[in-house]
Amino acid sequence: MPLDMSPAANQITDLRSALELLSQIPGQLVTTDEPVDPLAELSGVYRYVGAGGTVMRPTREGPAMIFNAVKGYDDVRVVIGLLASRKRVALLLGCAPEALGAHLKNAVASAIQPVTVGQDKALCQEVVHRATDPDFDIRKLLPAPTNTEEDAGPYITMGHLYAADPETGETDITIHRICVQDKDELSIYFVPGGRHIAAMREKAEAAGKPLPLTINIGIDPAINVAACFEPPTTPFGFDELSIAGALRGRPVELVDALTVKAKGIANAEIVIEGELLPNVRMREDRFKQNGKAMPEFPGYTGGAQMELPVFKVTAVTHRRHPILQTVIGPSEEHVSMAGIPTEASILGMVERAxxxxxxxxxxxxxxxxxxxxxxxxxxxxxxxxxxxxxxxxxxxxxxxxxxxxxxxxxxxxxxxxxxxxxxxxxxxxxxxxxxxxxxxxxxxxxxxxxxxxxxxxxxxxxxxxxxxxxxxxxDLKDRFQRSKFMEVDVKRFLPDFE
Structure with a gap:
């Protein structure tokens, strides 16, 4: 059964349509043409504009922000804070802010499986850069920011990994900490005992094989949120893209990758194709060696991991004039992505009991x-x-x-x-x-x-x-009654009252 949602939210099909909606609502989106350095400066700006969450004060909840001029990158814009407000998430998903948990709970029960479309319909493959090209360097293609000057390196913080289980073919999407290490190498941190793709990687490695996957950046915010569901609500084999499909009332469209046996999100701004290599490890902070990774959601900088799996990039595809989406680790945006699925999972578990x-x-x-x-x-x-x-x-x-x-x-x-x-x-x-x-x-x-x-x-x-x-x-409830005030129409006295 389709979910009830606002007509405006029902028109969102990708990141760009989401930004278009926000541009029409006062206070929800700002842009700047001032050149910004992606290394610490970009996040430093947004810390004041709208990061919120557990970010060190002063910070606040504010609008999403687009940087149109990123130093060293003429063709790529950066958006940050898309989901850094519960009100904004509600606008993008088409329900009241206080009802988001229930809305997502209902979406789990109304899942719509993704579909695969032809490459002629894949906006994410309008421009193709193959790692076999002599001048290929992902560091020059994508302005992955650092949150602080201490970070181990540039991080892709809103990259959604999509892969298939090497034994069953079941698919899954999750978000992980991804550090750009070299022109065609990324390190990926999988929390121990965590996400399903980590289990897929372990299966492939046990067989001595790489795990092909895509990293999808700049997508429909319904996917951003749905990807953060975890067991037991979404057990192994449950593709969270089906929750995003329910939220939009139509299936998420996938496309075959060009260089590996995997699928990408067809309307993503950017798709990184490649493989997780078996039995290859890399120190996360190998260049700075200061023991620090990047700011994480509790508000502290996470410790650098000494042995992380290595992702070998085989291609980067993107839309024309792509938008790279990023997030400050401890910001309100993480709260939205991790917290609202948590609310839905708790509501579902307790409601059944x-x-x-x-x-x-x-x-x-x-x-x-x-x-x-x-x-x-x-x-x-x-x-x-x-x-x-x-x-x-x-x-x-x-x-x-x-x-x-x-x-x-x-x-x-x-x-x-x-x-x-x-x-x-x-x-x-x-x-x-x-x-x-x-x-x-x-x-x-x-x-x-x-x-x-x-x-x-x-x-x-x-x-x-x-x-x-x-x-x-x-048995004591009668002694804890709150004082009751008269119900009145305040607009009689203040017509502009909100």
Missing amino acids: MPGKLLNVYAHPSGGGKYLSVLQFKKSIPSDEGRQRQAALLAFSAFSELKHVILVDEDVDIFDTNDVLWAMTTRFQGDISTVFIPGVRCHPLDPSARPDFSPSIRAPGISCKTIFDCTVPF
């Missing part, structure tokens, strides 16, 4: 969309007492990287941090309202999840997951 009890979920920006979620739970009858904590346990099951859950009642606005902290202040007692679940695998990028931080942590990436139960006990 206890229908109608969990009203909404917010993957809070302070956790980068991964570490912290606020759950709005409604207790209707005495036996609902305790179910709110069961919902939190299910949330941890739905999203293994989740570290903290804050539970609140139905009268608390989960999208207003002041209201959530009000509930924690007036409906929470630390000794009885906190539940600790120590020794659980979480996420390796959490700098506190290390044995030297706490003796309770046996290995990096293990955390104490915590439930903060800020709900009122059911």
Whole structure:
């Protein structure tokens, strides 16, 4: 069944149509013709304009931004912050900001599989650069930025890997940290125990074979968000492109790559073709050797990995005058991509277990969309007492990287941090309202999840997951009624009030 969405959002077919929509809405898109250096300066500018998230203050939530003049690259523009606002994501996906989690949950249930089109319809192959060309150098073709001056190198931060399982042929799309290392070599960081393409790579390597794939840059924002779903909502073999298809009401179009046995997204701005090489590793910071990679979603610079798989580039194809899409690692844009699918997964898991009890979920920006979620739970009858904590346990099951859950009642606005902290202040007692679940695998990028931080942590990436139960006990609800104000039409007094 097609999803309900706004007519404007239904017209988005690629990155350019998304930008066209935003250009018509005040405050959602800005452009500059001032020349910018992609090395640290570009991200330094956007840090002030609209990064938000866990970026070091001062920062703010602001418009997306297009840089029309990138130093050293005459033909390529760069867009950043496309999804760095929940309101903007809602505009692009055609629903209310507070309903995004439910909207994506419904899209999972209405999946539309991608289709393959002919090369005559593939906008991403309007211009072709083959690695066999004598002057080929991906560093001169694409202005991959660095977020800071300390970064290991230029990073492709919004590159969507698309590959097929070497044994089953099942396809998957995921986003990974990709560092440009040489004219035709990239390193890719796969979080241990993480995405499906990592498992595909391991299968191919065990057979002594390369894994062909494409890296797709500058695509429909529905794909940006859908690609961030994880198990158990999207188990191995579930192609997240089908969720993007449901969000748009039509299948995502793919095209055969020109130099490897893989498929790319036909309307992408840029597609990098190539292979993950078996049994070849590379140090991520091999040029700077400072132990640093790039800023990651928790707000800290991730440590450089000493042995990363190597991706050998065989071709770069792109649209005429392409737009390279990038992201600041700790920005609100990561919150949107990681957090909204998290909300959808938690809603789906809890709804199956206890229908109608969990009203909404917010993957809070302070956790980068991964570490912290606020759950709005409604207790209707005495036996609902305790179910709110069961919902939190299910949330941890739905999203293994989740570290903290804050539970609140139905009268608390989960999208207003002041209201959530009000509930924690007036409906929470630390000794009885906190539940600790120590020794659980979480996420390796959490700098506190290390044995030297706490003796309770046996290995990096293990955390104490915590439930903060800020709900009122059911038998005391009559003592926690918020003051009720008169409902009025404010526009009678202030006609321009929003």
